[in-house]
Amino acid sequence: MVRGSPLFLVLLGVGFFFGTYNLLTTIIHNKSLGKLAADGSDRTLEQNSIDPVIQMPRKVRIAENPKLPFHVALTATDAPYSKWQCRIMYYWYKKVKDLPGSEMGGFTRVLHSGKPDNLMDEIPTFVVDPLPAGLDRGYIVLNRPWAFVQWLEKATIEEEYILMAEPDHIFVNPLPNLANGGYPAAFPFFYIKPAENENNIRKFYPEEKGPVTNIDPIGNSPVIIKKTLLEKIAPTWMNVSLRMKDDPETDKTFGWVLEMYAYAVASALHGVQHILRKDFMLQPPWDLDVGQKFIIHYTYGCDYSLKGELTYGKIGEWRFDKRSYLRGPPPRNLSLPPKGVPESVVTLVKMVNEATANIPEWDTE
Secondary structure, three states: OOOOHHHHHHHHHHHHHHHHHHHHHHHHHHHHHHHHHHHOOOOOOOOOOEOOOOOOEHHHHHHHOOOOOEEEEEEEOOOHHHHHHHHHHHHHHHHHOOOOOOOEEEEEEEEOOOOOOOOOOOOOEEEOOOOOOOOOOOOHHHHHHHHHHHHHHHOOOOOOEEEEEOOOEEEOOOOOOOOEOOEOEEOOOOOOOHHHHHHHHOOOOOHHHOOHHHOOOOOOOOEEEEHHHHHHHHHHHHHHHHHHHHOHHHHHHHHHHHHHHHHHHHHHHOOOOOEEOHHHEEOOOOOOOOOOOOEEEOOOOEEEOOOOOEOOOOOOOEEEOHHHHOOOOOOOOOOOOOOOOOHHHHHHHHHHHHHHHHOOOOOOO
16 A cells, blocks of 8 residues: 555546646636627627627527517519519518518508509508609619608608518518617628728718728618618618719719618618628529528529529520519419429429419409
8 A cells, every 4th residue: 555655646646637627627618608708709609699790699689579570661663573573572471471480560562653553452552752853864773762761751650670672572481570679680792892892982981980891791671670770871871872873983883783882881871780691581593492591582583404404694494584574474383493403493483473373463564
């Protein structure tokens, strides 16, 4: 026993060292996580505790209010191309509105034609004036911010939140209120790049307002936002849109997404930061799976060979492109995509077919 005691003491000391080391590192690690979760400074934390974009603890959203309904609003024209998309969109709004998980409230088509059309009895509609003749210079979406300004000033909107949507949106899953108080929720677009367009951005967002990175990579749709915030942003959005259109360099650079940049800049001018939700929307044919996403945005043409191979940029042997129906609605019972085409495209066509099969007098505009 006497001869064995030095070895025993060495083993006891080593064991004590490792035990103490593991205990201390566990304590330090847990304290570190607690601090990071509180101030939101680490983007590597698990998504179920911290929002992946603005680092807001999700428990804050849950604690505020279990039910925060939002009003669905989309701006539209009275052109046939806009009408058939609105009819499909409204059909799916009604289908998912009252499903579990949905926080959808009322619905308004904000019609900026200045006069009623033949869908007034089918879709809840609020008529507003277009911009003065020639002011949009053929860029029809320049009417969107002006339409929202008028609607917000004149309409009675019961909900505290508003979803700004578009006619080519289809609700594929029940949509909850993704916003959080003063933080609206928005979808991040890969092609909205404020930092790469600083020379143009600085004309409308001066340096004293802060870095260009304050501007979110978004458009105005889809966005869920507090009504009071939108009432502040909308006039600025309208003015920035018109100023951008008046600047030849900015107009040429931003092109068809100019009004989207204008909303992003206007929001930043008011110090509003958005929660960026990639699950807000999917865009066939690039997004392949529907999963738990909420909106299908069918802005891109879907062209495939009969073997199910994508032929984007080239008219496919099978195709679905909303621009094929500029003068009137697509026919009922569109052919389904060939085998091998992604789920997102198949789902899109099936949902269009269901809507057109159930909307009365579909082929009349």
